[in-house]
Amino acid sequence: MHAFIVIYGSHYGNTEKYARAIAAALGCPALSAKEVRTADLAGKTVVFGGGVYAGSICGWKRTAKKIAKAKAPRLVLFVCGLADPAKQKTRDEARMLFEKKCAAAKDAPVFCLRGGIDYGKLKFGHRTMMAMLMQYLKRKKDPSPEDAQLLATYGKAVDFYDESTAKAVIDAAKSL
Ligand SMILES: Cc1cc2nc3c(=O)[nH]c(=O)nc-3n(C[C@H](O)[C@H](O)[C@H](O)COP(=O)(O)O)c2cc1C
Numbered sequence: 001m002h003a004f005i006v007i008y009g010s011h012y013g014n015t016e017k018y019a020r021a022i023a024a025a026l027g028c029p030a031l032s033a034k035e036v037r038t039a040d041l042a043g044k045t046v047v048f049g050g051g052v053y054a055g056s057i058c059g060w061k062r063t064a065k066k067i068a069k070a071k072a073p074r075l076v077l078f079v080c081g082l083a084d085p086a087k088q089k090t091r092d093e094a095r096m097l098f099e100k101k102c103a104a105a106k107d108a109p110v111f112c113l114r115g116g117i118d119y120g121k122l123k124f125g126h127r128t129m130m131a132m133l134m135q136y137l138k139r140k141k142d143p144s145p146e147d148a149q150l151l152a153t154y155g156k157a158v159d160f161y162d163e164s165t166a167k168a169v170i171d172a173a174k175s176l
Contacts, residue, residue, distance in 0.1 A: 002045045002074065004028035004173060007036050009050035009059015011126070014115030014161060015080040019049050021163050025170045033059025041070035047173050051115060052081035054129060057097050064102035074176040075108035078169050082160070084146060085112035109172045114160035117153075130154070 004026040008019035016030070023030035026047070031040065033050070046067065050057035057079055067073060077098050083090040094112050098105040122130065134154050137147045 002176070003043065004047060005036070005040055005044045006030040006047045006049070007033055007059070007063055008048070009033040009057065009063070010080070011051055011053070011058055011123070012118070012121060015049050015051045015058070017161065018078070018080055018113050018115075018163070018166050018169075019047075022047055022049070022166050022169055022173070025166075026173055033063045036063065036066065038066045038069045041066060041073045043071065043073070045074040045076065045173050045176050046070075047076045047078075047169060049078040049080060049113070049169075052079045052083070052094070052097070053126075054133075055097070057094075060098065061101055064105075067102060067104055075104055076111075076169060076173045076176065077105060077108050078111040078113055080113050080115040082115065082117060082150070082158070083112070085114060085165070087146075111165075111169050111172070113165050113169070114162060116157070116159035116161055118157040119155045120157065 005028055006019045006023040006026065008015050008030060010016040019030040048063050050059045067075065079094040090112050095110045098110055134151065137143060137151050140147060
């Protein structure tokens with residue numbers, strides 16, 4: 001087995017919690033995308049996880065650049081979001097967002113883990129974005145069950161965190 005490193009991009013700690021659990025299982029450090037250096041990746045199996053934020057993955061842009069510079073590390077990727085991981089659309093979007101910024105992501109396994117949201121703790125920009133999304137969903141003619149769930153939980157705290165789902169990421173990293 002190769003040495004591991006876990007990198008995360010997280011605004012509110014959900015992804016970081018998964019990353020720390022994965023790192024503990026792999027016996028390696030978990031570093032934020034801001035603090036990790038290109039040299040930290042050399043020769044390692046890299047596990048990256050980032051929170052999904054309306055068409056982008058927190059920390060992925062800067063990490064993808066470091067991955068491109070580092071010597072061919074093995075990659076395992078995961079997103080943490082509110083969208084249902086059982087849906088093909090959720091998984092396709094995660095893969096698309098990873099591949100958009102990094103050619104090496106094409107060969108990497110991608111996992112979707114579920115996080116949470118606490119509207120009371122959102123930063124101003126994020127609160128504004130969610131308010132705009134709710135306006136859009138309210139006007140939608142044929143809302144999906146997921147849309148309805150978002151509308152029903154708007155303003156509250158929702159927590160889908162489930163550490164058992166991180167096992168697939170750990171197993172994938174160990175198998176590389
Ligand atoms: C402004 C905003 C946009 C979001 N966009 C998405 C999204 O497009 N898809 C999704 O599944 N979750 C989305 N979420 C939910 C977050 O991904 C979720 O809260 C996740 O747990 C955040 O992880 P973090 O705490 O590690 O940053 C969004 C949350 C906010 C506040």
